[in-house]
Amino acid sequence: MNKPSILALAALTLLALASCTDTTKTADGGAGKGGTQNADSHVVATPFAAADSSADSFVALASSETGLEFDNNVSNPQVLLDQIAAQAGLASGDFDNDGDLDIYVAGIEQPNRLYRNEGGFRFTDVTAEAGADLALDGEYCAGAMFVDVDGDGKLDLYVFTRGSSNRLYMGDGSGGFTDETEARGADVGNTCVTVAALDIEGDGDLDLYVANNRxxxxxxxxxxxxxxxxxxxxxxxxxxxxxxxxxxxxxxxxxxxxxxxxPDDDQLLINDGSGHFDNGIADAGMDHIGWTLMALAGDYNEDGHTDLYLAGDMETPDYYFINNGHGFFTDQSRTMLRRTPYFSMGADHGDLDGDGLLDIFVGDMAAADYKDGKIQSGDMYQYRQELINFMPQQNMRNCLFLNRGFGWMSEVAELAGVKASEWTWSCRIADLNCSSTPELFATNGYTMRFSVDVDAMNEAAALSAAGASDEELQQHALSFGTLPRQDVLFTADTPLHYKKPADNWGIVGESISCGTSIQDYDGDGDLDIITNRTNDLLGVWRNDKQCGNRLTIDLRQPGSNWQAVGAKLKAYAGTKVIASEVTLARGYSSAESARVHIGTGEHTSLTRLEIIWPDGKLQVERDLPCGSHYVISRRDGLEDWTPPAQQGIYTREDFAWQRKEADTLAQEFEEEPLLPWQRSTLGGGMGIADFDLDGRMDIYFAGAAGQTGRLYMGAEGGFAASSLMEGSIPAEVEEMGVLCFDANGDDRPDMLVTAGGNEAGGDTTLYRNWLVLNTEEGMQSGWISTSEVSSGSACSADIDRDGDLDVFIAGRLKPHRYLSPVPSELLLNEGNLNFVDGAGSLPDGGISGCISDACFADVDNDGWQDLLTCDEYGPVRLYRNVDGRLMDGIDIAPHGIWTSLTVADTDNDGDLDIVAGNQGLNTKYKADNEHAMTLFAGEFNGDGRRQLVEAKQKGEQEFLPGRGRSCSGYAMPQTVAERFPKWHDFANASFNEIYGDPQEIQEHYYANELASMLLVNDGKGGFTAQQLPLAAQYSIAFGCAAGDFDNDGDIDLLQADNYYATQPETGRWNAGYGQLLDGNGSGGFSSVEPGRSGIYIFTDGRGVQAFDSNGDGLLELVLSVAYASPVVLRRNPQEQSGTGLAVNLVGKDGNRWAVGSRATLELDNGSVLLREQQAGSGYLSSSLAPLHFGIPAGSKPVKLTVRWADGTEASVSEFDGSGKVTVLQY
Structure with missing residues (x-):
């Protein structure tokens, strides 16, 4: 998207007091307290009015029906041309205490208007009767808020202006207002867009955060x-x-x-308790520069203090100010958000997935239509450095922040299907059909169509260069007219699966809608919509949907903040949890009443309602029937609410060493301008073995080009850095995979370190793979072969059963020729360090591709080690081992962007299933069997240079260009820039017209499955695919560790994720934290949120291994990462459901660690657990640690059967209770 200057004109441009009647309810005073009270003292209910219509949609109401005869007409060209002047909002609140919600509408060139709600969706203009100049005729107003600043129980009105100071009108509770702006220190604002009301320092009164622009x-x-x-x-x-x-x-x-x-500085008005203010922004730690368009207040990290999200436009990223208590804030946007919209507009929060946490929706200006998106995509190189360097990284689309616990967010707009909602102003989260799963609503349109037309802006630049005057340039911009758009609605039957309803639920017609209020204006309990539209009457939509059950709530408490702004509510209906927070400022330049709406779907009552008052006291109400509006007053004697504890299942320790990736961005995109993502940061594996034979596991982490890797030796209480590997491998090598195995049969673990990446330049010897022998004299290194292929994964097994370990090294990439296939190699071990070419044991033609991972495993249960591989833009493939020869590959999963393979018996049926990591479902790329993610490669530009062309498949041989005119034009000036000089031309051209017949393009790659999957084994090597849980799809997956982490007898998973080195225009894939998945023993998994797991690894995860490093019976989890330090995760001992059993297999000489052997453990409860000793798994990693079994509490092992790699067997039937068993092969 492009938000232009005058040559590129861009656009950025509440409270309820219910009168109620009777009822009696049961209530608790907090944890452990209960009793029955007369509800007249604290709970009063009024039944909803009957619905007016039997239609199943929203119904547009004319001004003659409602009395809302407000037309926000704008005619001044300078206002239309200004980025933020031609939009305005509105406020809702019951200013006259009659129980109905009234509204105040901000005018741009028109006078503001105050409307009293007469009931039945009829309003009366009472502006002239208010006693003060609420009209502000001649002022450019942005919006307003009804808020009681002096705590007298009467709503006041704060009006936001542009070009002058804001106004504060003190209300008398019956519709009269008095201007006391200057006397109360509220005459600030400059160019105010919105104001948030919150209790900054927890002193019981409401402060005001004033967000300014310019x-x-x-x-x-x-x-x-x-x-x-x-x-x-x-x-x-x-x-x-x-x-x-x-x-x-x-x-x-x-x-x-x-x-x-x-921009103008924001201000923080600190309330002295009587409604008088002083600016305290510097003392609050929020002194910053930001083109703020929305300030959203909420307790996102669940600590009882209100935080602040600031949506910032263009070159100033959003801020995520976390309240540390007592009114001091720290911006955590770089760590807890990591990416935000580029042109952030309005914002709102709500609980989207029913986990009781506040999520955040922030709008941008992304076009939903293919052609519109191409026309307004702009010159991406204009923003390239900002996209690369700004933190948090900005993305030119909406962002949906899913709260993963304690305020840590995963941005999932792509996954949820809500990345684009046109030129958005207000973003709202509201349960419009009362189903308990909220909808997302976005107002749309802009006064300057010029601003979304790159060709028009280029014409303006040409006119300027030719000497056109400012007036001529302005007339040129105005000549394109306005950009009316239909407001956008997203609805979901299940959380995070949003779609646009075909009829938009009756909210139809194009306009320029800005501020919005979504409240129950006719008293029937469902939410209606009013929008403030530029150059149009108000948009008024009555909700006549066939809605589910619902109730609304006004809270009341003594003191200044009597409406309990900032209070949190958690409603329980059946198994559903619906979380809310009393928030005034929502959307864009608008504010709601303090009334809370709760939809319960099919449930007819709330079984439990938790109210956490702003001062941290807990009140619990029970058995509240739906169908009424409630006024719930605070009771005496409440207990303190205890914020959730942040002690997770795991504690984290970082190693001191860091993998430091070379900065190759400029080089890679110079070589391949349309490269989808960089290839130089794929590495970072590790190898685990007892190198010094002291009984403790040691770890080697692969180093990036320009540094050496690091060896850590197991030590008492952890790991200690060692110099044993220094000088073994040149620092110029980009170390990728680390394979631990016994290469020479001396019963000491050696290492194969693969060389890869694309940093070697012309010195292709840097791609030779290194064998490091672990001798009594120290580490001795040399090349294992003369292959000079940029490699990745390596794995080992005795594929020919001759007693020693053979090696497969996967070819990963051809430098600067994306997706060009490269050969892999099989090295057969002939003994005495004689590794020979094993091409004769491979299928005819060998194995080639862009193999991202490979491992050996006996998946067909015949006793021979089979080979599994996965490709980028290719399938997961099985090469069966028949008597020592690998047969032709069989595709066992569709083409994907596969990254990793991990094998384990996840369903306890005695065979090995496969966890296959993939790109996930949270990127711009989409794919299925009919619409493949497609990439073509060939010579398109007439210069002999190979170019990459991404495409979206529409039909069997019908495609749309994936990249825009800007990036494609820079890469292919003859094919694109010269033949399609205008963005309109490019947008309207077919794929064939731009690039030619797809069937005649030299190279064609595709992927039709992007989800990370579990491939369930039928016992004979046949597989059925099932998606891993949704949380495992939030980011691209890399390594995955499989093990019984909680000792309950079932396999669990930890997935490493994230990839920062994407094309700058796409945005980083960094929504993951390291995903823990809890297995149920039947092949099913449930996600464990970071707030519970304690795992917050938001850097680039790569390899993962699980092993018991300290003999406590629990598996530690070690992750290698790019750009940062590796991590070890230690499970808290109380977080287990049984005990661990370590099985140490001791094979014969040549295969001391019994690689390829499998152990089957029978328990007295009838369970049979399977493990296989592997060398090479978990993405570029390997481990020779003992096998680990979890024994559930109350159970004990009965028999352990070992099938050795050569097919012979042994068994153990006696266990000494030590948690350890050693089995020797004779």
């Missing part, structure tokens, strides 16, 4: 170069430019040292 931004930008001459200096310690003098008020340098127009 009008006239484009004219300032045009004169910036002259204004800042001589007004900056260089900080020689940081290399940063710093603005000085008078220019510092209007301009600043960003982190790229680019000069920018500076």
């Amino acid at each position: 009008m006239g931004r484009e004219s300032m930008a045009s004169q910036m170069d002259s204004d800042i001459q001589g007004s900056f200096r260089i900080d020689h310690n940081t290399g940063r430019y710093i603005m000085t003098g008078a220019a510092a008020e209007f301009y600043y340098f960003d982190e790229l040292n680019k000069a920018r127009v500076k």
Whole structure:
């Protein structure tokens, strides 16, 4: 998307007091307290009015029906041209205490209007009777909020203006208002867009966060170069430019040292308890630069303190200010969000997945239509450095932040299907059909169509270069007219599976809608919609949907904050949990009443309602029937609410060493401009073995090009860095996989370290793979073969049953030729360190591709080690081992962007299933059997250079270009830029017209499955695919460890995830934290959220291994990562359901660690558990640690049967209770 300047004109441009009647309910005073009270003292219910219509949609109401005769007409060209001046919002609240929600509408060039709700969706204009100048005729107003600032029980009105100070009108409770702006210190704002009300320091009154922007931004930008001459200096310690003098008020340098127009400062008005304010933003730790368009207040990290999300436009990323208590904030956007929209607009929060946590929806301007998206995509190189360097990274689309616990967010808009909602202003989360799963609603449209038309902006630039005047340029922009759009609705039958209903539930017609209020305006309990539309009457939509059950709630408490703004509610209906927070500012330039709406679907009552008052007291109400509006008052004697504890299942320890990836971004995209993602940061495996034979497991972490790897020796209480590997492998090598195995039959574990990546340049010897022998004299290294293929995974097994271990090395990539297949090699061990080419044991033609992972495992239960591989843009493939020869590959999963393979008996049926990591479902790429994710490669530009062309499949041989005119034009100037100079031309051209007949393109790659999968084995090597849980699809998967982590007898999984090195325009795949999946023993898994697991690894995970490092019977989890330090996760001892049994298999000489052997453990409860000793699994990693079995509490082992790698067997029937068993092969 492109938000232009004047040459590229871009656009950025409440409270309820219910009168109620009777009823009696049962209530608790908090944990452990209960009793029956007269509800007249604290719970009063009023039944809802009957619905007006039997229609099953929203119904548009004319102004003649409602009395809302407000037309927000704008005619001043300067207002239309300004980025934020031509949009406005509205406020709802019961200012006259009659129980109905009234509204105040902000005018742009029109006078503001106050409307009293007469009931039945009829309103009366009472602006003139208010006693103060609420109309503010002649002011450019943005929005308003009904809020009681002085705590007198009467709603006041705070109005946001642009170009002058905000206004504070004190209410008298019956519809009269008095202007006390200056006397109360509320005359701030400058160019205010929105205001959030929250109790910053927890003193019981409401403070106001005033979010400002700046009008006239484009004219300032045009004169910036002259204004800042001589007004900056260089900080020689940081290399940063710093603005000085008078220019510092209007301009600043960003982190790229680019000069920018500076927005007006935000203000934080601290309430002294009587409704008088002082600006305290600097003392709150929120002194920042931001083009703020929305301030959203909520307790996102569940600590009882209200936090603040600031949606920032363009070059200022969003801020995520976490309240540390007592009113001091810390921005955690870089760690807890990691990516945000680029053009952030409105925002809202709500519980989208029913986990009791607040999620956040933030709008951008992404077009949903293919052609519209291509037309307004703009010059991506204009923003490239910002997309690469800004943190959090900005994405040109909506963002949906799923709260994973304690405020840590995973951004899932792509997965949820809500990334694009056109030129969005208000974003709202609201349960419009009362199903308990909320809808997402976005208002749309803009006053300047010019701003979404790159061709029009290019024409303006040409006119400017030719000497056109400012007036001529403005007329050019205005000549394109406006951009009306239909408001967008997303609905979901199940959480996070959103779609647009075909009829948009009756909310039809195009307009320029900005602020919105979603409240129950006719008293029937469902939510109606009113939007403030530019150059149009208000949009008024009565909800006549056939809705589920519902109730609404007003909270009441003594003190200044009598509406309990900031209170949290958790409603329980059957198995459903519906979480809410009393929030006023929502959407864009708008504010709601403090009334809470709860939809329960088929459930007719709330079994339990938890109210956490703003001061942290807990009140519990029980058995509240639906069908009524409730006023619930605070009771005396409440107990303290205890915030959830942050002690998870695992504790984390970071190693001191870091894998430091070389910065190859410029080189890789220079070589292949349309590369989907970089290839130089795929590495980072590890190998685990007892290298010094002291009984403890040691770990070697592979090093990136430019550094050496690091060996850590097992030590008392952890691991200690060792110098044993220093000098073994040149630092120039990009180390990829680490395979631990006994290469020379001396009963000491050796290492094969594969060399890969694309950093070697012309020195192809840097791609030779290294064998490091672990001798009594130390580590001795050399090349295992002369192959110079950039490799990745390596695995080992005795495939010919001659008593020693053979090696398979997977070819990963051809440098700077994305997806060009490369050969893999099989090395047969002939003894005495004689590894020979095993091509004769491979299928005819060998094994080639872009193999991302490989492992040996006996998946058909015949006693021979089979080979499994997975490809990028290819299948998961099985090569059966028949008497020492690998047969032709069989595809056992569709083509995908497969990343890793892990084998384990996940369903306890005696055979090995496969966990296959994939790209996941949370990227821009989509695929199924009919619509493959497609990539073509060939010579398109007439210059002999191989180019990549991404495509979206529409039909059997029908495609749409995947990339836009900008990126494609830079890469292929003759084919694209010269033949399609206009963005409109490119958008309207077919794939064939741009690139030719797809069937004649030299290379064609596709993927039709992107989900990470479990491939369930039928016992004969046949597989059935099933998706891993949704949480495992939030990010791309890399390594996966399988083991019984909680000792309950069932296999669990830990998935490493994230990939930062994507094309800058796409956005990083970094929504994961390391996903823990709890197995049920039948092949099913449930996700364990980070807030429960305690795992927050948001860097690039790579390899994962599980082993018991300290002999406590619990598996530690070790993750190798890119760009950061490896991590070890230790399970808290109380978080287990049994005990561990370590089985140490001791094979014959040549295969001391019994690689390829399998152990079957029978328990007295009838369970039979299977493990297989492997060398090479978990993505570029390997482990020779003892096998681990979990023994559920109350059970004990009966018999252990070992089938050795050569097919012979042994068994053990006596166990000494030590938790350890050693079995020797004779």
